[in-house]
Each structure stands twice: as C-alpha cells, then as structure tokens.
Amino acid sequence: MDDYPPTARTKVRRLPKRGSYDKLAVHAILDEGFVCHVGFAVDGQPYVIPTVYARAEATLYIHGSAVSRTLRTLTRGVPVCITVTLLDGLVLARSAFHHSLNYRSVVMIGTARLVDDRNEKMTALARITNHVVPARWEEARMPSELELRQSSVLALPLEEVSAKIRRGPPVDDEDDYALPIWAGVVPVETRLGSPIDDGRVLLGVAAIDLTRFRRRAPSGE
C-alpha cells in the first residue's frame, strides 16, 4: 500500500525519524485502538473529547453523540483533528532528559461531516460496534428507527494523516552509560480481563469468547 502524502499540517517536524505516512502502519494503529480523541474548536476554544471510532477504507467514522451538541449547528462540516494513541512502554534512561515513552500514534486532520444518509449511518454504526467487538453487530438487537435518529455519526475522509512511532530502548549520552543507574523499558500492556455478565443473561447463553477479539498485543518495547 502507498503513503498518505505529508502536508504542511501533518509533516512530523520534531524527531522526524519517528514519523511515518505509510498506510499499512497507520491502519495497523487505528485497527488496534479502542478510543480516539477528537479535537474541535468553538470560537477559538479547543475541545478534546474521547470517543469510539472505526475505519472503513479511507474514511474514519466516529460516534459523535458526545460532540454533536456542539457541532450540530455546523452543517457544512467542521475542522477536526482526531488522534489515536497506543502506549507501549515507559522508557527509563540514565539521564532525566532522555526519559521517554514508547508509543504509536496517528494524527488525522481534516473536515468532518455529520452522516445524514440512513444507510451510511447504519453501516458506520456497524463498523464502530464491530471495531470494538468483532462480529457483535450481527448478534445484537438492531437499532430501531428512533435509536438510529438518536445516534450521531461523524465521518472524516483520511487524507491528511501521519503516524508517529517510538520503540526500543532509551538512548543515553555516551558518557552516561558509565553511571550506575538502571535503564531500559517497562512494557505497558493492555489486556482484556475475564468477562463479567450483567446478572440477567438467559440460561444456556454462552459468555462472550475473548478469542474473537483482535489480539491485544503484549506490546513491550
């Protein structure tokens, strides 16, 4: 697959070797995350709201109910920045200055529009549901027309996109390697725990099988 062409707004300037515009790298990060942070501005004041999302080819759909109150007056679309961050490790160097985090993040910039079309909205909600729990849409009770109207979905075309990745051990100044200080990486792992039913599951209904989830990589360094 090819790259998202870097623009003045997405080019990674600080520590550019951490930047990537490769679509495979970008999509792998998006497909692993559960939550994105949506940034938008109202009268110059930025807001950053967490929400669920899914990618469908070159479009990012987000569940927009948390932001739609603010955005629904905007019929022509609204400039947004949507960021997904996966934390992989704490990087402990010998010097305070070289401490860091191992992470993979994607920053997406553009103009989001409210999804009005009923079919597109259903498809987007299916994608978002199945992004969090694969194949869940096919077993859950479908939305009623009222629920569909109460749901709010925003779409962002993936055009200005960049990934930033740091991995591996700390990098200390050469002189500092002589210091008797432990240095390395403490992995941060995101795992799914044992399902807890809600106490009203009908007899004979099997608990959700964790193997159906996308593997939550014990990511380490």
Place this chain on the structure above:
Amino acid sequence: MDDYPPTARTKVRRLPKRGSYDKLAVHAILDEGFVCHVGFAVDGQPYVIPTVYARAEATLYIHGSAVSRTLRTLTRGVPVCITVTLLDGLVLARSAFHHSLNYRSVVMIGTARLVDDRNEKMTALARITNHVVPARWEEARMPSELELRQSSVLALPLEEVSAKIRRGPPVDDEDDYALPIWAGVVPVETRLGSPIDDGRVLLGVAAIDLTRFRRRAPSGE
C-alpha cells in the same frame, strides 16, 4: 476537598449523571494516567497531540516539546483543552444501541503558558518524571543547562475542569432482557510488564522494582 465549579464550558450536558466536578475524583484520574491529549487551534484548525504530564496542586504541567513548535510564537498563553482518558471496560448490551465503554476521563480547559522560570521548569520536569516513574528524578542524572533550555514545559491552571465516569453493567431496554444474547462487561486492564534492560546496565545495578509504581488498578467494571 471541594469541587471545581462547573462553567458553561465544562458542564457535562449529555448524560449529566456521568459528570463530576469533585476534586478528589478528578485528581485520582489525573494521578493514574500516563498520557494526556493536548488540543490547541492554529488559524481555526485544531491539533490534538499526546504527551506526558503531572499535576502539582492546582496546576497541570505538560511536557510541551511536541507542541511548542506551534505554540512558541504565542507569548501571552494559548487556549487549550487537555484530556486524560482511562479505559476500564467494553460494555456489551443486548441492543447495538446500548453498547458503551466504561471509562474515566477528565477535561481541562483554560489558557496554558510556557514556563520560563528556571526553578519552576526544574520542579515541573521533576513532577512529570516522577509522575511516570515515582522517585525517578532523585536517581537519574540531572538535566544540564543546555538540556533544560531544550526542554519545554507548559502550565495550565486547573480552574475549568470536569470528570466523566461510566462504570457498571450495560443498561438494556426492559424488553431486551428476554433476548438470548450475552451482555456484560469485558474489563480492559493496563498492566506493567517485566522490565527489559537496555543491555548496557552496569554489573550490580538492580533492575527497577515494579512495586514502586503507582498501582495500575486491574480496573474491570
């Protein structure tokens, strides 16, 4: 402890029962997170950048190098929104509509300033380092004057702050409890893995002890 008074910009309007302005609740979330997402706007275009942070009483300090390129032209401070989100669980309802996430988030709004004062910058960097790895500042090699100049710290006074928390099982429509569909919570756990040294640690230097970290709660529901 008392509350952050809700303002027009921080009042939780959608699902208000999930909102909290209690300082203890807010600070507990801030003290558990590793990464915040900083939102700021340039010429009306929002940007959302992940970075490390620490709270010092009623001030949030963030490591600003990733955003300072854009912000350093602004000497009078810049409107920001800084959000910290902890994901605790996937909430599976019987209806697609009532699927949700269990999470704890804090949204902080205000005007951030660049920290110029050398002593305040040192103190803030110590707080940020020790927020990620408790007591690390006291054992690491201190920043040189050059490293200090190369570091960039932003300070946000905690004034307009709100927390939003969802916990517990899904809430289905009463009719849907008769459906033979599993419903409940799949906990999402954030854990620290075994430390991986960088291969150049001096003989006799003990590996970092994970018990010194703030407990990463197996948070579940």
